[in-house]
Amino acid sequence: MNNNSYYELYEKETPKSSGEYVRIKEEELRALVENIFENNGLSKEHSKIVTDVLVSADLMGISSHGVQRVNRYIMGLKKCCVNPRPEIKVVREIGATAVIDADAGLGHIAGLKAMDLAIEKAKTYGTSLVLVKNSQHFGIAGYYALKAIEKKLIGVAMTNSESLVSYVNTVGKTLGTNPIAIAIPKASLPPILFDAATSIIPVGKVEIYAKEEKELPHGWVLGDDGKVISKDSKKALEMIKNNRASLLPLGGIGEEFGGHKGSGLAFIIDIITGVLSGAAWGIHVGYTVGEKPANVGHAFAAVNIESFMELAEFEKRLEKYIEEIKSLRKIPNADSIWIPGEKAWYTMQTRKKIGIPLHKNVCNELNKIALDSGINERLNCL
Incomplete structure (x- = not known):
């Protein structure tokens, strides 16, 4: 069985558990989420961008950063501090580098603009670095890094966020x-994609568990x-919100298992x-639903191979390296040897077919x- 077949089988035969989940067609989900953002002040173009980032996360199996985040963004738009009609502009530019001001708009919009600029600069200069300030949460970092793949470049995306993690x-x-x-x-799909928080998990994972x-x-x-x-996810989330708890850095508590590495990377x-x-x-980084603009910062880089x-x-050398990894002896009960990004890619292909x-x-x-947004359409949640 190839990896793609494995994921189709996994998705069909391993329901998320006892009728607690429903399967929604990608097109149906996109249409509703786009309408929600448009009815809450975003332009049609920007609504499509934000929706694409969120639905892409769900397609890839990253539900912590998928459409479950819609409520957070809508609350930010309603409360005060997310600008629905930002004037995003380059405020500093020298050679292969640039700084973009996101004008307190959702980070997905400025993020795509910055990644596109980084790609264009890498074509000219070989490498590039584009930074963004005065932004908001931008979804999954991998969405932007993958944009470089379409041009056969290496892509890098990073962001900070509101403080949630203990040093x-x-x-x-x-x-x-x-x-x-x-x-x-790579010469053939899927591309390599490493996308990870420097905390032990993203806070969205705790939100999903709650x-x-x-x-x-x-x-x-x-x-x-x-x-x-341990155990009570709702209580843990409430404690995080009330500044009585924090996420641990990648590696966990203390230095024994590498907590200093996770906090150092962050x-x-x-x-x-x-x-x-x-x-x-x-x-000093704010929250989407805060009392003032979050002023999140992002960084995007591209490398022209x-x-x-x-x-x-390069592709030939890379394939040889991947073959060496794939041929290693597996530990007992391991289903496969996965290259970073493979699981997400096959999950996406499967969910595009079956929802x-x-x-x-x-x-x-x-x-x-x-x-609440005055939209008549509904998802079938039964």
Whole structure:
């Protein structure tokens, strides 16, 4: 069985559990979410961009950053501090570099503009770096890195976020989840995509567990008393919101399993995306639904492979490396040896055919937002 067949089988034969999920067609979900954003002040073009990022996350199996985030963005648009009609502009530009002001708009919009600019600059200069300030949450970092793949370039995307993560050996929320994504083209699909937060999990994972009423695994969340919180996901989420708990950095609590590596990576990403761009950093980064604009910072880079060697030679060398990894001896009970991005790619291809699984709580939440937005269309959540 090839990997693609494995994922079709997995999606069909492993329902998300006991009727708690419904499967929604991609086109139906896109249409409703686009209408929601457009009815809440975004232009048609910007509504399509934000929706594409969110639905792409759900297609790839990254439900923490999918349409379950719609309510957060709508609340930000309604409350005060997300600009529905931003004037995004380049405010500094020298050679292969640039800084973009997002005008407090949703980060998806400025992020796509910045990644497109990074790609164009890499074609001219070989490599590029474009920073964004005065932005908001931008969804999955991998969405932007993958844009470079379409031009046979290597793509990089990073962002900081509101403080949710404890710095190693400390309590309290100091760092953002600060993800980094790197996409690398191959001679054949799927491309390589590494996309990960520098926290042990993104906060959206805790949100999903709370909405699904699932038990919180031990080792994700740290209370302000310095003890790890387990089991009650709703309580853990409430404690995070009330500044009584934080996510742990990648590696977990302390240094024994590498917590200093996760917090160190988050710190470095914050310097590049926040300090260097002119955006906020650490505890100064705001929340989408806050009292003032979040001033999130992003960074996008592209690498033109042909500045270093012929593309065909690179692809041949890369395929050889992948073959070596794929031929390694597996541990017992391992289903396959996966290259970064493969699972997400095959999940996407399968869900495009048979639909996207949404928890009923998320489905009903979207219908309520649609109702409140004056939209007649509804998803079938039964």
